[in-house]
Amino acid sequence: MLDKKDEVGGMDDRALVYGTTTPVLDEDSVDPIYKAKAHVLNNAIQNIGMGRYQWELFVLVGFGWASDNMWPIITSLILLPVTLEFNQSKPPLLSLAQNIGLLAGAIFWGFGCDIFGRRLAFNMTIGVTAVFGLIAAGSPNFAAIGCFAALWSFGVGGNLPVDSAVFLEFLPGSHQYLLTILSIFWALAQLLATLIAWPLLGYHTCSETQTTPCTKSENFGWRWFMITMGLFAMICFFLRFVVFTLYESPKYLMGKGRDAEAVAVIHKVAAKNKTTSSLVVEDLLIHNQASSVDHQQGTDAAAALKRNLEKVNLTHVRALFRTRRLAYSTTLIMIVWAFIGLAFPLYNAFIPYTLDSRGASFGDGSTYLTYRNSLIIAVLGVPGALIGGLLVEIPRFGRKGALAFSTAATGIFLFCSTTAKNSDALLGWNCAYNLFSNIMYAVLYAYTPEIFPTKDRGTGNALTASANRVFGIMAPIVAIYADLKTAAPVYVSGALFVAAGALVCALPFESRGKASL
Numbered sequence: 001m002l003d004k005k006d007e008v009g010g011m012d013d014r015a016l017v018y019g020t021t022t023p024v025l026d027e028d029s030v031d032p033i034y035k036a037k038a039h040v041l042n043n044a045i046q047n048i049g050m051g052r053y054q055w056e057l058f059v060l061v062g063f064g065w066a067s068d069n070m071w072p073i074i075t076s077l078i079l080l081p082v083t084l085e086f087n088q089s090k091p092p093l094l095s096l097a098q099n100i101g102l103l104a105g106a107i108f109w110g111f112g113c114d115i116f117g118r119r120l121a122f123n124m125t126i127g128v129t130a131v132f133g134l135i136a137a138g139s140p141n142f143a144a145i146g147c148f149a150a151l152w153s154f155g156v157g158g159n160l161p162v163d164s165a166v167f168l169e170f171l172p173g174s175h176q177y178l179l180t181i182l183s184i185f186w187a188l189a190q191l192l193a194t195l196i197a198w199p200l201l202g203y204h205t206c207s208e209t210q211t212t213p214c215t216k217s218e219n220f221g222w223r224w225f226m227i228t229m230g231l232f233a234m235i236c237f238f239l240r241f242v243v244f245t246l247y248e249s250p251k252y253l254m255g256k257g258r259d260a261e262a263v264a265v266i267h268k269v270a271a272k273n274k275t276t277s278s279l280v281v282e283d284l285l286i287h288n289q290a291s292s293v294d295h296q297q298g299t300d301a302a303a304a305l306k307r308n309l310e311k312v313n314l315t316h317v318r319a320l321f322r323t324r325r326l327a328y329s330t331t332l333i334m335i336v337w338a339f340i341g342l343a344f345p346l347y348n349a350f351i352p353y354t355l356d357s358r359g360a361s362f363g364d365g366s367t368y369l370t371y372r373n374s375l376i377i378a379v380l381g382v383p384g385a386l387i388g389g390l391l392v393e394i395p396r397f398g399r400k401g402a403l404a405f406s407t408a409a410t411g412i413f414l415f416c417s418t419t420a421k422n423s424d425a426l427l428g429w430n431c432a433y434n435l436f437s438n439i440m441y442a443v444l445y446a447y448t449p450e451i452f453p454t455k456d457r458g459t460g461n462a463l464t465a466s467a468n469r470v471f472g473i474m475a476p477i478v479a480i481y482a483d484l485k486t487a488a489p490v491y492v493s494g495a496l497f498v499a500a501g502a503l504v505c506a507l508p509f510e511s512r513g514k515a516s517l
Contacts, residue, residue: 034455036287037254044266044279045250046172051273054170058178060244062185063236064163065445067126070189071133071156072098072345074229075149077197077374078222081205084214085222086142092476094146095345099476101150103469105157110462113162114316114455118169118249121162127237128155134230137223157469161461164449168457169249170269176450180392183385183442190434191378193229194371200225202371255455259284316459320452329451329508330460334467336500336507340407340444341468343496344437345475346489347414373427380431384438392443399447404504406439411497414490451509 075098083091105125113121129152136148168179204221206214240246247269250262263281270277321327391402410433417429452460479489 033287034255034453037259037284038251038454040279040283040287041250041254041262041266042173044277045170045269046174048172048266048270048273048275048277050172050175051269051275053269053272054172054175056244057167057170057246058182060240060246061163061167062182063126063240064122064159065182065185066189066192067129067156067233067236068159068189069186069441070193070229071129071152072102073190073193074133074225077193077201077371078145078225080208080370081201081214081219081222082142082145084206084208085216085219086145087214088142090480092479094142094149095476095479096473097146097150098153099345099469099472101153102157103466103473104150105154106161106462106465106469107157108154109158110161110458110465111316112458113158113165114252114458114462118162118166118252118458119246121158122166122246123241125155125158125162126233126240128152130155130230130233130237133226133233137226137230157465160445161458161465164445164461165454165457166246166249168449169251169454170247176446177389177393179446179449180442181385181389183388183438183445184382185385186441186445187378187381187383187385187438190381191375192232194375194378196228197225198371198375200228249454251454254284316456317463319456320460320463325508330463332503332507333448333451334464336407336503337444337448337464338467338471339496339500339503340440341471342474342478343411343493343500345472346478346496347433347493369423373423373430376427377430377434381434381438384435385442387435388439388442388446391439392446398510399443399450400504400507400510403440403443403447404501406436406443406501407504408498408501409436410440411494411499411501414494414497418490451507 075095079091079094082088082094088094109121109125132148132152132155136145136152139145139148164179167182168176171178200221202221204219204224206219247265248261250265253259253262253265260281263279263284266277266279320330388402388406391397391405392399394401413429413433413436417426417433420426420429448464449457449461478492
C-alpha cells in the first residue's frame, strides 16, 4: 500500500476558501525564492478559478495529447500495407525510424521550452507533424516513408513535454485532476485513426496471402489515410496557432526573472475569464528583497547575461536532483517511463500486424477483419481516461495507487493474450489490455509533470520522455530478432509492465490534492 506520509485526503477546505495551496514537493526540493513566488502565482491562479481560458486551453492541449497517440498508431496501421507494397523484409525498421524522431523531438522541444519558452514549442509541434505527414503520402519507397516518419515524429515527440507543462501552469490546484481527464483525447485519437483506417485500409490494401505482387494502385489506401490524417493535424495546428492566443506561462516568466510580465499574464487570463486579480508585481518582488543579494533574480545586464549562459549548461537538470528525495523521485520516474517505453511499442506498434498474422494462423486473417478488430480495441480505450480520472481522486489510493494498479494489470492481460486459441479470444484480451493501458497513460501523463517544479518542468518532462523514447527505439530492434509471429515479444512486454507497476509503489511523492510548484 501507499506510504501514510504520502496520503492526502483531498485539498483542505481552507485552501479553497482563502486561495492557498499545499505544494507537491518538499520544502528543500526547490529554490526558496522560486518556491515563495510560485506560491503567490498558484494562489492568484486559484483565485481566478477555472474559466474560459483554461477550458479552451484544455481542448487545444487535448489536440497535443491526441497527436501523441495518433501518429504512433498511424505508423502501426500503415505498417502492413507499406511492408507489402515495398516488399520489406524487416518491417519494424519503420517503427525504429519513428522512435528515433520521437526521441529527437522529446529532447529538442522538452529541453527547449525551458529555454525559449512554452509558446513557440506549443504552436510549432503539431505544424511540423502535419507538414511531414502530408508529404509522406507521396513516398516512392520504404526508405522515404521511414525518413518522413522520423520527421513527423520529431513534431509528435514534443507534444507531451510541452503541452503538459503549458496546461498545468495555467491550471488551478483544485482542478489538476483534469490532467488525467485529458487522456480522453489520447483514447479518442486511437479511435478516430482506426475508424478512418477501417474503410481506407480495409478495402484498399493488398492481402498478405495474395500470390501476385502488391502494386501501388491496389494498395493506395494507406496514402489516402496519410492525407486524411495530415489534414486533420493541419486543422489542429490552425486552431492552436491562428484562432487561439496562448499566453506565455507566468511561472516560466517568473523563473526567468520577468516578474512584471508574469503578473501581466495573470491579469490577461483573469480578463479572458471575465474576472479580476488583485496580484501586483510587488507581491513577487518582495521575495527578492527579503532574500540575500546572492539569491536575487536580478533584472540588470549582469543577471540577464547569467540567465543566457544558464541556457547552455545543465542548470535545469541539476535542479531535478537538488535533494536526495527529489533525485530519487526523478530517477525512479525515468525508469518507469523507460520500462513502459519499451513495453508499449513492443506490443502496441505491431497490433494490426499481429492480428493479421495470428488471424491467418487461426484461419480468419482478412485485411478487413484486422482493421475492424483494431477499431473495436480502440473503442475500449475511451473509458480508460474517465476511469483514470476517478481512480486518482480516491483517498488512500491517489495517483500512485491508480498508476501501479493499471500498469501491472496491463502486463497481466498481455500474458493472458498468449492463451488465446482463436481470434475472438485474442480480441477480448487485447480489449482488456487497451482499457488498462489507457488508464495507465491517463494517470502517468498527469502525475509526471506534477512532481517537477515549473521552472524545470520542461526539462523533467524531456528527461522522462527521452528515457521513454530511447527504450522505444529498442522495441523494433527486439521485434526484428524476436519474430512478431511468436509470443516472445508479448512476454517481454508484459514483464516490463508488471515491473514498472511495482516501481511506481516506491515513488516518494503523492500529488493528489496538492498544487504543483
